[in-house]
Amino acid sequence: MEAVPARARVYIACVVTAALLCLLPQPGTHTTWWAVVLLAGLYAGCERVARSRFVGISHPAGTFYPVLLAGAFLLPAPAAALVAVPGALLSQVGQRPVALRRVWRAAQLVLGVWAAARTHRLLGGPEAVAAGDVPYALGPAGAAVLAFCLVLALLDGGILAVAERVPVRRAWRGLVARSLAPIAVHGLAGLMMAVLWRSPYGPVAALLVLLPMCVSWWAFAQYHREHAAHQATIRALVQAVDIKDGYTRGHSERVGQASMMIARELGMADERVEVLRFAGILHDVGKLGVPTRLLRKDGPLTPEERRVIELHPEYGHEMVRGIGFLGEARAAVLHHHERLDGSGYPYGLVGRQIPESARVVAVADAFDAMTSTRSYSRARPVAVALAELERCAGSQFDPVMVAALVDAVGRTGWHPAVTADDDETRPPRVPPPGAHLSGRPGAHR
Amino acid sequence: MSAYRPPPLLTLVHACAGLFAAGSLAVTLYDGLEERRVALAFGVLVTVGELTRRNGARVREPAPLGAAAALSYALLGEAGGRATHHGPAQVVAVVLAASLLGSVPHVARGQGPTLDHVARRVLTVGFVAVCFQPPYNRGMFDDWGGPAYALLLLALLSLTALCDAVLAAALAHTRTGWPFGPVLRDELRAVCGIGSAVIATGAVMALAVAVVGLWALPVFSVPLLLAQMSFRRYAAVRATYRQTIASLARATEVAGYTPAGHARRVAAVSKAVGRDLGLTEPELAVLEYAALMHDIGQLSLVDPVPAGATAALPAAEQRRIALLGGAVVRQTGVDEAVAVMVERQADPYAEQPLAARIVRAVNAYEEKSREGGPGGPLKALEELRLATAGTYAPEVVESLARVLARSSLTLPVAG
Numbered sequence: 001m002e003a004v005p006a007r008a009r010v011y012i013a014c015v016v017t018a019a020l021l022c023l024l025p026q027p028g029t030h031t032t033w034w035a036v037v038l039l040a041g042l043y044a045g046c047e048r049v050a051r052s053r054f055v056g057i058s059h060p061a062g063t064f065y066p067v068l069l070a071g072a073f074l075l076p077a078p079a080a081a082l083v084a085v086p087g088a089l090l091s092q093v094g095q096r097p098v099a100l101r102r103v104w105r106a107a108q109l110v111l112g113v114w115a116a117a118r119t120h121r122l123l124g125g126p127e128a129v130a131a132g133d134v135p136y137a138l139g140p141a142g143a144a145v146l147a148f149c150l151v152l153a154l155l156d157g158g159i160l161a162v163a164e165r166v167p168v169r170r171a172w173r174g175l176v177a178r179s180l181a182p183i184a185v186h187g188l189a190g191l192m193m194a195v196l197w198r199s200p201y202g203p204v205a206a207l208l209v210l211l212p213m214c215v216s217w218w219a220f221a222q223y224h225r226e227h228a229a230h231q232a233t234i235r236a237l238v239q240a241v242d243i244k245d246g247y248t249r250g251h252s253e254r255v256g257q258a259s260m261m262i263a264r265e266l267g268m269a270d271e272r273v274e275v276l277r278f279a280g281i282l283h284d285v286g287k288l289g290v291p292t293r294l295l296r297k298d299g300p301l302t303p304e305e306r307r308v309i310e311l312h313p314e315y316g317h318e319m320v321r322g323i324g325f326l327g328e329a330r331a332a333v334l335h336h337h338e339r340l341d342g343s344g345y346p347y348g349l350v351g352r353q354i355p356e357s358a359r360v361v362a363v364a365d366a367f368d369a370m371t372s373t374r375s376y377s378r379a380r381p382v383a384v385a386l387a388e389l390e391r392c393a394g395s396q397f398d399p400v401m402v403a404a405l406v407d408a409v410g411r412t413g414w415h416p417a418v419t420a421d422d423d424e425t426r427p428p429r430v431p432p433p434g435a436h437l438s439g440r441p442g443a444h445r
Numbered sequence: 446m447s448a449y450r451p452p453p454l455l456t457l458v459h460a461c462a463g464l465f466a467a468g469s470l471a472v473t474l475y476d477g478l479e480e481r482r483v484a485l486a487f488g489v490l491v492t493v494g495e496l497t498r499r500n501g502a503r504v505r506e507p508a509p510l511g512a513a514a515a516l517s518y519a520l521l522g523e524a525g526g527r528a529t530h531h532g533p534a535q536v537v538a539v540v541l542a543a544s545l546l547g548s549v550p551h552v553a554r555g556q557g558p559t560l561d562h563v564a565r566r567v568l569t570v571g572f573v574a575v576c577f578q579p580p581y582n583r584g585m586f587d588d589w590g591g592p593a594y595a596l597l598l599l600a601l602l603s604l605t606a607l608c609d610a611v612l613a614a615a616l617a618h619t620r621t622g623w624p625f626g627p628v629l630r631d632e633l634r635a636v637c638g639i640g641s642a643v644i645a646t647g648a649v650m651a652l653a654v655a656v657v658g659l660w661a662l663p664v665f666s667v668p669l670l671l672a673q674m675s676f677r678r679y680a681a682v683r684a685t686y687r688q689t690i691a692s693l694a695r696a697t698e699v700a701g702y703t704p705a706g707h708a709r710r711v712a713a714v715s716k717a718v719g720r721d722l723g724l725t726e727p728e729l730a731v732l733e734y735a736a737l738m739h740d741i742g743q744l745s746l747v748d749p750v751p752a753g754a755t756a757a758l759p760a761a762e763q764r765r766i767a768l769l770g771g772a773v774v775r776q777t778g779v780d781e782a783v784a785v786m787v788e789r790q791a792d793p794y795a796e797q798p799l800a801a802r803i804v805r806a807v808n809a810y811e812e813k814s815r816e817g818g819p820g821g822p823l824k825a826l827e828e829l830r831l832a833t834a835g836t837y838a839p840e841v842v843e844s845l846a847r848v849l850a851r852s853s854l855t856l857p858v859a860g
């Protein structure tokens with residue numbers, strides 16, 4: 001949203017006007033102002049803490065709604081909507097334009113909370129809350145949460161459609177489904193706050209409900225931070241191999257992508273597809289253990305040097321065998337140079353003895369080896385590479401995997417995510433005399 | 446193992462808990478159960494909490510839902526507007542029975558709760574119940590206002606959590622011999638995390654059951670279950686991350702730059718030394734990662750150092766390898782602090798942060814004792830002590846000596 005289009009400004013102005021209308025006090029309702037002030041302060045504080053460095057950068061689950069929903073269950077609609085305003089206007093916004101985003105956020109929340117409070121009131125929620133009639137109070141509260149969720153999704157989809165020209169249907173798809181579950185849990189916490197607030201124990205007891213929510217929120221943010229760090233580490237590990245090897249960059253990532261395509265085509269479950277992606281990414285990790293001199297050697301390898309390089313699957317397996325979540329990917333790292341006819345290494349397994357994951361990665365590896373430019377050979381067109389794979393299916397590769405790759409590429413094409421292809425910047429190297437070896441797919445080192 | 450005798454404190458705690466539990470059971474059997482429906486509902490909740498417990502050595506509060514439900518039963522004064530009449534004996538009996546019932550599947554899998562956990566559960570719940578139920582049943586809190594009553598529950602639970610942290614730290618101290626202060630600090634830190642969620646939920650459940658009846662139990666356990674799930678996922682991804690770092694550290698071993706198991710051993714001993722010197726949990730994590738990856742800079746060398754023995758290299762060369770290692774670690778996206786520790790492992794100790802001092806001394810000890818043959822460990826320690834003038838920090842070497850004397854962390858003698 002660098003330059004905000006005029007249409008978006010108009011849209012936001014309309015929403016803000018509607019929000020202001022919602023804030024107008026209704027005649028004849030009694031508002032307890034100290035409750036509004038307390039809740040508004042609480043919400044602003046939670047919002048501040050949630051975005052502070054204590055928790056993490058930005059929280060993936062969005063805002064902290066229990067206080068807002070508790071307000072919707074306790075107060076008349078305009079007062080409940082007012083609770084959201086200070087917190088939203090003071091919230092930290094990462095991107096520019098800051099002021100506009102804050103106003104938008106406030107208006108959106110005002111409308112959402114107002115709708116929730118109206119729904120709750122229409123269904124007789126406040127009486128149930130005051131009586132502490134819990135199984136009955138769940139009904140109006142559920143309807144209010146649904147209304148809140150729908151309004152937020154509607155407005156969010158609208159701004160996407162207007163400001164970023166996302167097609168309306170795509171903008172709205174999944175918005176409600178994604179946010180409903182977390183908001184429902186926040187709604188439950190809000191309901192508990194409201195019930196305890198109205199009980200003889202008062203607001204003190206209501207505040208206690210927030211503590212477990214905050215703790216779980218914190219743990220969730222930590223989880224995401226650690227998860228991202230873990231991904232970065234694996235990526236770095238792989239980059240280290242790519243650089244050491246002197247192959248074209250991104251080979252590992254592309255093999256991961258091709259393995260994933262094959263796994264999807266074979267109709268594997270999502271978790272297995274993910275594991276196979278890791279198998280492809282990490283298949284050559286054992287090359288970290290092979291002396292750099294050998295990997296980069298220009299010229300023919302002596303049989304002894306070849307034997308040393310052929311140790312890399314075993315080195316790799318030695319490295320990754322302790323990583324539990326990799327599962328069958330570990331077998332793929334060990335066996336990705338086996339061939340169906342038993343002439344591969346390290347163990348010379350035959351046919352079905354080779355683990356399925358290894359058969360997938362072997363095909364993906366050979367495919368990328370042929371379609372990317374190497375120091376000793378130009379890239380071949382995708383069609384030629386696929387034909388070559390089909391020729392070797394049965395003797396070297398599993399025909400099932402080859403057919404899956406052919407189908408997948410035929411349908412979606414081959415668009416490797418290029419991470420770093422600064423190949424041109426490197427000095428061109430003389431093709432080694434042993435380049436004829438690379439004529440055999442998968443015979444790259 | 447006939448020579449092993451548990452420390453007296455451990456026996457005392459277990460005996461107290463056992464006596465208390467047996468007494469409560471006897472009294473409850475003799476008197477019969479008051480308010481069976483309430484007892485059953487809380488019993489079921491504790492059982493469910495135990496069934497969803499997390500297993501693992503590094504978990505501080507394995508069953509937060511069970512703990513919260515047990516505490517709130519101990520603090521329950523009325524249910525749905527009607528006063529309850531159960532005494533402390535019934536609370537302990539119900540909680541104990543439900544906990545044991547809930548841990549049956551875990552015991553069957555060989556991962557049951559430790560005796561320490563059960564003993565702590567009995568003692569904490571018993572403490573809360575004894576403090577609260579008799580005065581309540583005698584009507585001492587009748588003229589307290591609602592908010593004051595809520596604060597009373599909160600204060601009582603906080604006091605209990607503090608006592609529990611002291612007890613847990615004392616148990617850990619006697620079991621492992623780690624210094625008491627840092628262990629207590631880590632326990633108190635855990636009270637601020639999931640512990641505070643347990644306390645708040647315990648208090649809130651007792652109040653909510655008083656207002657709306659037993660319906661409150663399933664509804665109010667949702668936030669805590671959510672917190673538990675988040676913590677579980679957090680713990681899982683941390684474990685995965687540790688495994689990845691450990692594997693990365695093995696790259697130098699696979700490549701033949703360092704002997705097999707070197708990084709792992711240095712990490713284990715470094716952690717023990719760090720604990721002995723009173724580092725906190727987060728500092729220990731940084732120390733462990735740094736120790737695991739301290740040799741990673743050697744991957745950038747074209748030719749391996751003989752036997753990976755960096756301690757014998759000239760200082761300038763050691764520092765160069767350390768800087769290379771820091772560069773590699775920085776690329777991996779691990780915490781910045783780890784990279785700094787790896788970078789500074791070869792600096793003179795006066796300029797080093799504590800973790801880097803530990804890694805340096807332990808690494809040298811590991812290398813020297815491996816070379817030294819049968820008498821290696823002692824000779825290595827002696828050499829380290831002699832070199833403390835400028836190379837190795839004296840307090841770290843002394844701590845290392847303590848750690849080695851205390852445990853069986855001596856290195857396997859080669860050949």
